[in-house]
Amino acid sequence: MLISPRLEELIKALNGLPGIGRKTAQRLAWYLLSADAEIATDLAKTIVDAVQSYAPCGVCNLISESDPCPLCASADRDDSQLCIVENSGDVHILENMNEYRGRYYVLGHLLSPLDGYGPEELGIPKLMELLAERKPTELILALKPTAEGEATIHYLTQIFTEISINITRLSTGIPFGGELEYSSALTLANAWNRRYSVQ
Numbered sequence: 001m002l003i004s005p006r007l008e009e010l011i012k013a014l015n016g017l018p019g020i021g022r023k024t025a026q027r028l029a030w031y032l033l034s035a036d037a038e039i040a041t042d043l044a045k046t047i048v049d050a051v052q053s054y055a056p057c058g059v060c061n062l063i064s065e066s067d068p069c070p071l072c073a074s075a076d077r078d079d080s081q082l083c084i085v086e087n088s089g090d091v092h093i094l095e096n097m098n099e100y101r102g103r104y105y106v107l108g109h110l111l112s113p114l115d116g117y118g119p120e121e122l123g124i125p126k127l128m129e130l131l132a133e134r135k136p137t138e139l140i141l142a143l144k145p146t147a148e149g150e151a152t153i154h155y156l157t158q159i160f161t162e163i164s165i166n167i168t169r170l171s172t173g174i175p176f177g178g179e180l181e182y183s184s185a186l187t188l189a190n191a192w193n194r195r196y197s198v199q
């Protein structure tokens with residue numbers, strides 16, 4: 001009774017965000033409704049503005065305000081290394097690590113056939129084009145070591161077995177099932193520096 005269908009819709013939308021459980025979603029929804037109306041409308045406007053000004057980079061898929069993105073456009077990145085990540089947030093985390101000066105490719109999602117993400121959804125042809133153009137010597141698979149991450153690493157390794165390129169993955173310093181974004185900077189840097197060849 002207290003939760004009308006409209007409020008339920010707001011709770012569900014918030015609950016759909018990563019890291020927001022049902023209870024937190026309810027707390028946030030009540031907060032937004034109880035607080036000064038400007039707080040919620042300003043937040044909604046900020047979200048719409050950001051969403052409308054950001055789009056995937058035509059080269060690497062990184063969500064960016066410019067196309068190509070600043071990382072693809074930069075002349076002082078090292079073309080010999082290409083790092084494959086799941087999403088744009090991962091690029092941000094790896095950049096903060098300050099260890100890597102190569103290029104990126106954002107898959108958008110991991111292999112998860114049950115959720116409708118099969119090999120066709122990974123954008124492999126675009127990745128192949130990038131490999132042909134930049135000719136990196138190392139392909140770094142910086143994917144989280146979950147079941148989907150492992151399946152994706154296995155699949156990509158199979159595809160690129162014909163190409164003469166060193167394929168590496170991060171060491172399992174990241175706990176199994178852990179998200180790239182939740183590991184500490186030091187753990188991530190360790191996993192990065194102890195990455196190993198998968199062929």
Ligand SMILES: [Zn+2]
Pocket residue numbers: 057058059060061062068069070071072073
């Ligand atoms: Zn880019």
